[in-house]
Structures are given as C-alpha cells and as structure tokens.
Amino acid sequence: MEPAPMKHKPFCNIRNLHVSFHGRTVLQKINFTLNNKGILVLVGPSGSGKTTFLRSLNRLNEYYPGYSGGGKIELNLSGSMQDIHCPNLELTELRRQVGMVFQTPNILPVSIAQNVNLPLKLVTGLNKAERKERLIEVLQEVHLWDEVKDRLKENSSRLSGGQQQRLCLARVLALKPKVLLLDEPTASLDFKASHRIEDLLLELQDRYQIIAVSHSLRQARKIAGQILVIKEGQIEHLLNKEQFGDQEMFQKLLNDIF
C-alpha cells in the first residue's frame, strides 16, 4: 500500500508559546506539532485565548499595547518549516503568507473591486490586467462572482454580511497565502450564510492550510480534520477525526471542559 506522505506533512510546530497583555497571562505552555490533516478547528470557552492564538501565528498580537510573549513557532510556508520570528522573514511577507479573516466582516469602505484590488496593488507587484484577472479568479473561488459581477464599482458596505465575509476571504486569497486564519468566520452570519461558508472552507482545504476558530460544535464537527480544545490559555486536547467522530463521546468530553 502506498503511504500518503503528501497529506500528512507537518505544517505547524509550536514550542512553549506564551503570550500576555499588561502582565496578564493569556496563553501559556502551548506545545504541539501538527500534521496537515485538513482544517484545524479551535474550540473553547470565550476568553480562553483562541483569537490571541490565531494572532500569534501572523504576529498580529505585537500591535497591541502591553503585549509580551515568547516561544518558538514554525510554519510550513514555502515547502519547509519556517521560524516565523526569524529576522530574515519580513513581517509583511509573513502576513501575506499567513492570511487572516476577522470575526466580523472587516471590509474597507470602498468599492467591491477595490477591496481586493488595493491589497493586490500594494503588496504584490501585479499590473492592472493581472490584478483584474486575479480579482475575477478569487471572486469565483469564493462563489461571489455571479452575485457581484455587475456591481464591482458599488460600495462594498451594501453587500450582505455573508457576502462581505466572503469578500474578506477573497481579499486574503488574492494574495496567495499558504495558511488561512479564520476567526469565527460565521459568528455574525445567519444559518444559511454559515452553511455556504462552511462548504466553501471544505472546498478550500486542499489548497490552503486552514486554521479556524469556531463557536459551534456542529460546525467544528462538520469541517474539522482535527480539533484543538483550548481552555484558560492552555491546550486541553487535540482530537482527531476518530475521537470527535463519535458524537456521544465528543459531547461528554466537551461537557467536562465547558
């Protein structure tokens, strides 16, 4: 039988990650190595540090006043493991490769096209025609193209919440990231819009390593390849498909945690 080396490459290696704000510890003693087995979903009570964990992976925590932290994080970015704190790695380059979509749709108050176009223009060196091509490509990738192709010049705030969230996703995808960080991408969406995003993530999981925070256990079970349970800033469990596949066992486990 053939082994499946492609699918199970390590993509994330974290040693002794800790983060605090104004001296208050938010994350501590985070240690794990993960292989690429589909979407990694983070669950945990609110305030347990899920968002902070995501922001450690693209070093966005460093923007906040009172931040201090340490530890080693390696991500599989360009085929090999890359230390994200390595001085040779430009922050802007790291953040292009590790794209993030926030909890609430975070569009720029400009036209739909411009939301994708502006980052493309500033971050990649693409010319106008290439940018246009990329715009169409990513809008199709997130299934937004048919809905907006006639109104690209309209202000993006007229889109619905779900459309805005997909636009944010498209904006990130346009930069060709390796890793996608999604912070409760469906938190502000209704049931139907959530389903669309979930299906979309399942489609994208082969092309990007996705790490998503989820507030819904139903959603976590639907999209996850692995589930990471965080509680009070520490990792409680790392569950694989067999473990959370059994609904009863999973529920019991979570009841203990929440």
Add this chain to the structure above:
Amino acid sequence: MNKLLNFGIYCWSWIATFGVFIVVGLLLFYLLSQGLPTIGKELFFGDAPVWEAIFGQVRVWDALWPACVGTVFLVLLAALLALPLGISSGIYLACFAPKTFKRILSLLVELLAGTPSIVMGLFGFALILFLRNTFLPDANTSLLLAAACLALLILPYLIFTTQSALESLSDEYRLIGPSLGFNQMQTVFHVLIPAAGRSILSGVVLSIGRAAEDTAVIMLTGVIANAGLPQGLLGKFEALPFRIFYLTAEYRTPDELGSAHGTALVLLCLTGILYSSAFALHKTLEYRWNQHR
C-alpha cells in the same frame, strides 16, 4: 420611576434640540431682516462702477468688495499655511509618535489651543517690532503676517481633529492593513486616513470658519479700514469681520449700522461657500480613492 426618568430625558433632549433650532433660527431671521434690504450694488461697491471695481481698476470707498476679497485671500492663505502642517502633525501624533514624545507634543498643542487669539496677534506684532529693530527695518504688518498668525491660531484645531479622527478608528479596523501585509505607511495612507477623511474634513471646515471670523489677530497684524483690494502678500488689506467690528463700533447713521448687518450676512455666505468647497473637494477625493486605481 425609571419610565418617568426616561420620559424626562426624552423631553429634555427634545427641548434642547428645539431650543438650538429656535436660537439659530432667530439669529438668521434677525440677520436676514436687517441685512437683506441693504444687500445690493451699493453695499458692495459704493458709488464705483461694478466691473471696474471688481477688477480693481477703480478704487472702492466705503463698501464691502475689498473686504470680501481680503477675507477670501486671508483665509485661503492661512489655510494654505496651516492645513499641511496641521494635518501632518495630527497624522504623526496619531500614528507614528513614540509614547513619551507624544505626551510632550500633545501638551504643547494644548497650550497653543489655549492661547487667546489676541495673544497670537500680539505675537505677530511683536515679531514685526523685533524684525524692524534687527534685520528688516522696513518690515510691516501685512496680509502674509496676518495669515501666518491666523494659521497659528487654527493649527491646534487641525491637529486635534486629525489625531482624534485617526485614533477613534476601531482596533479591528486598524489591523486590516497589517493583516494583509501592508507596512505602516501603507496602512496609514491607504486604510486609516481615507476612513478618517470625513472627520478630518470637519476639522478643516471648523478651522476655516474660525479663521474667517477672527478679528483680534488681524487687528494687530495688518488689517486697516480703507486699504482697498489687497496689494500683494506684504500689503495691507481689509477684512469682513473687521469691517463689521468698526461699523458697529463707530456708526453714525442707521444706514451704516444696516450695512454692518449686510456685511455680517455676506460673511456668513462667504464661510458657507468655503465650507461647501471644502466638502466638494472631499467628495472628489473620496471618489478618486474609491474608483481610480
């Protein structure tokens, strides 16, 4: 009880809003009723023929035209001096200044904001005295000096509004740029400033209004009653608020008082025009930011 309180607050806010409305309405009504009848060729140009007066071929005596032109030049010049400085300082304070340095700078800006306008005028006046006694025996109060002192007066407004407009953007919004791999400059100029544009504009508009109405500064720095059209940056000039001031202070006939009201009305319209052009400018900038790239 709670309900009663709510009702009370509701009524009070209603009364307050209505009150403001009434006061502004009364003011406008008074100005219009007193000033409107005086508006006409006579008020603007006196006895001088209109076209020649407009282009400065004929001297206008005892009428508004030179003061209108003087005020427009004064405000534009002051804005030209203050806008780039004020807005960039605001941007620096909000986005780039290190913490302790920022505290010191903010203190200085506050100090500047607290300086009464007459003191700015005195400062300009003292500067001229100093120059006369040292390098430039010919130095005199002028349009340029008045505009510079006015610029100093409105500078803190511009800095404050720019700074607070930028700082009031949400944390999440600030992170959009970095999360997409923008550097600090790109974030500031392509994400933050456009979003703060509207509030920055309102600061600009307020300070233009402030510059247009201030009398104390210019009184000591170059305005005179019958200068005619401004003769260049280093010449004397007339200005609307100053004209209103001396007409009401020294009127001898009811007609003169009436023309003071007319002047006030004209000043109001003039600032209105300046406001709307600032607004139009903002609209075009916003449009360009949105579409053409």
